[in-house]
Amino acid sequence: MVNPVTEIKKPVLRIQNLHVSYDKNDKGKYAVANVSADIKKDQITAIMGPSGCGKSSLLRALNRMHELYPNIVTQGKIFLNDVDISKLSNIELRRKIGMVFQSPNPFPSMSIYENVVAGYKLNGIKQKKNQRDEIVEKSLKDVALWNEVKDALHKRGNFLSGGQQQRLCIARALAFQPDVILLDEPTSALDPVATSKIEDLLIKLKKNYSIVLVTHNMAQAARISDYSMFMYLGELVEYGKTKDMFTNPSDKRTEEYLMGKFG
Amino acid sequence: MEDQKVIVDKLSSKSKDARRKASNGIFHGLVILFSLITITPIILIILNLVEKGYRQINLHFFTQIAPDSWDAMQAISQGKLIPGGILNGITGTFMMVGMASIIAIPLGIMIGIFLYENGNKRYANFIRDITDILQGAPSIVLGLIAYLWVVKYITHGFSALAGAVSLAIMMLPLIIRPTEETFKMIPNTIKEAGVALGVPYHKIILKVMMPTGLSGLMTGILLALSRVIGETAPLMLTALGSQYVSFDITKPASAIPLLIWNFYNDPNLVNLIWSSSLSLVAMVLALNLISKRIASKRK
Missing domain, CATH: 1.10.3720.10 (MetI-like)
Structure with missing residues (x-):
């Protein structure tokens, strides 16, 4: 079933010896310890693991989100299409790597339209109006929200349901046409119907985008991901094709986690 | 278990019920009384100001500067409104x-x-x-x-x-x-x-x-x-x-x-x-x- 073309494609992200520590002074304690992995292009990679295993920390290292918190120290190298991400400016990096959070967080003071193009607007990137209209329409169509909100584009998004808001947030990330989309447990605050809509959406989106998904829901990882990482205590225990990992885990800890013995 | 049952019986007995209703009523009344006591001065202040001040309030009051004492005295002695404003x-x-x-x-x-x-x-x-x-x-x-x-x-x-x-x-x-x-x-x-x-x-x-x-x-x-x-x-x-x-x-x-x-x-x-x-x-x-x-x- 695996498309041979994707097999040859270069990895979109290469993580090399990544360490993340939440305490500047305590050098021995890592939230993410020595993780190296290649994230495949145009695939969904799921990061699984019990709470506190470092999966969110790993994800947030990928777009240097940690810079917001001066206590967090990141070591190691991450390459996006062979470019060291520490050499990119914030805006360059985050145009190429979009992020969606656990709870939907559209900007409450902005309309739906403004939310989608918020990245352009807030960064002062000038565009013509029809160009902007196009981006809004395309992004909202990509997340299957266009038909639901096209008559209310200039209203604030607070009448939207949680699932719609989360799709709006995905649209906001897509507006930049990124290479990679990071999702940090995007469905954990949503009901099952909204969750399955987002899952369908992600499967559709992987045609054009590489997706990295943090989830504590094993079934979700099994349903939609092509590759899976299993992390435990900051360590990358196992990384491989989702099918292989779920049917035949090579590490005992992975097996126990998948069997529900802990986590 | 026996003890609990006794307590439940006591609580649901009619006299207890009536007393509870009465104390609830008293408390309710007190809350209303105290809130009335609180708002009364505020309303009195505003009423007093309106009663004593409304006669002077007209367009001149907002478009003219404060009068001097002499003009005001003359106006008062003639029984007119004090001229000028604020x-x-x-x-x-x-x-x-x-x-x-x-x-x-x-x-x-x-x-x-x-x-x-x-x-x-x-x-x-x-x-x-x-x-x-x-x-x-x-x-x-x-x-x-x-x-x-x-x-x-x-x-x-x-x-x-x-x-x-x-x-x-x-x-x-x-x-x-x-x-x-x-x-x-x-x-x-x-x-x-x-x-x-x-x-x-x-x-x-x-x-x-x-x-x-x-x-x-x-x-x-x-x-x-x-x-x-x-x-x-x-x-x-x-x-x-x-x-x-x-x-x-x-x-x-x-x-x-x-x-x-x-x-x-x-x-x-x-x-x-x-x-x-x-x-x-x-x-x-x-x-x-x-x-x-x-x-x-x-x-």
């Missing part, structure tokens, strides 16, 4: 409160943001304590300070600027704390959404956080305004008062509360205190109502 007070109040806002609002919001960003650092806690102390400082002391700084060294005489500075110092803590509280209430994920789009820090504050918390900021600002608009003591030591409409910030200026004080001290003008007070109370009430309206909008 225009010099209104312009002075607007000018000084306006200048105080220009000084205090940006500064207060910036300090509020600083406190929000630096949470529990020792320096932020220090600033927070100082802010609380400033909020409790008697207003006449702030007037003295403005006298010392501005009247003595900058304008070399009583001036509107000095009045504005004393009001600005009063406004600062009233803006700082609500700003900090408002920003704290905005979920951190909103800020992170901005960071994830590569937005620079100052733009996240200005274009994401401030619009999101706008109603909270406005509430703080309006309450601060309504608080200082009626301040008298610091203005006596700084702006002094003036008989004319003056927009020169280096010259003395009047204000509505100062006029009330002047009217009170002049037997011929003393009748004007009611209508002046009524106008002042109306302005403060309006500001309060607007800020309530804005605050309820955010929910």
Whole structure:
């Protein structure tokens, strides 16, 4: 079933010896310890693991989100299409790597339209109006929200349901046409119907985008991901094709986690 | 088990039920009584002001400057209304409160943001304590300070600027704390959404956080305004008062509360205190109502 073309494609992200520590002074304690992995292009990679295993920390290292918190120290190298991400400016990096959070967080003071193009607007990137209209329409169509909100584009998004808001947030990330989309447990605050809509959406989106998904829901990882990482205590225990990992885990800890013995 | 059953029986017995209803009724009555006691003075104040002041309120009252004592005496002896109004007070109040806002609002919001960003650092806690102390400082002391700084060294005489500075110092803590509280209430994920789009820090504050918390900021600002608009003591030591409409910030200026004080001290003008007070109370009430309206909008 695996498309041979994707097999040859270069990895979109290469993580090399990544360490993340939440305490500047305590050098021995890592939230993410020595993780190296290649994230495949145009695939969904799921990061699984019990709470506190470092999966969110790993994800947030990928777009240097940690810079917001001066206590967090990141070591190691991450390459996006062979470019060291520490050499990119914030805006360059985050145009190429979009992020969606656990709870939907559209900007409450902005309309739906403004939310989608918020990245352009807030960064002062000038565009013509029809160009902007196009981006809004395309992004909202990509997340299957266009038909639901096209008559209310200039209203604030607070009448939207949680699932719609989360799709709006995905649209906001897509507006930049990124290479990679990071999702940090995007469905954990949503009901099952909204969750399955987002899952369908992600499967559709992987045609054009590489997706990295943090989830504590094993079934979700099994349903939609092509590759899976299993992390435990900051360590990358196992990384491989989702099918292989779920049917035949090579590490005992992975097996126990998948069997529900802990986590 | 037996014991529990007994208790349940006792609780549900009829006499207990009646007693509970009675005590509930008494408590209910007390709550209503006390709230009536609380609002009665407020209503009486407003009624008194209206009763004694409404006769003087007309267009002239807002478009003419304060009369001098002689004219007022003649008008009274002829049984007419006292001529003139409080225009010099209104312009002075607007000018000084306006200048105080220009000084205090940006500064207060910036300090509020600083406190929000630096949470529990020792320096932020220090600033927070100082802010609380400033909020409790008697207003006449702030007037003295403005006298010392501005009247003595900058304008070399009583001036509107000095009045504005004393009001600005009063406004600062009233803006700082609500700003900090408002920003704290905005979920951190909103800020992170901005960071994830590569937005620079100052733009996240200005274009994401401030619009999101706008109603909270406005509430703080309006309450601060309504608080200082009626301040008298610091203005006596700084702006002094003036008989004319003056927009020169280096010259003395009047204000509505100062006029009330002047009217009170002049037997011929003393009748004007009611209508002046009524106008002042109306302005403060309006500001309060607007800020309530804005605050309820955010929910």
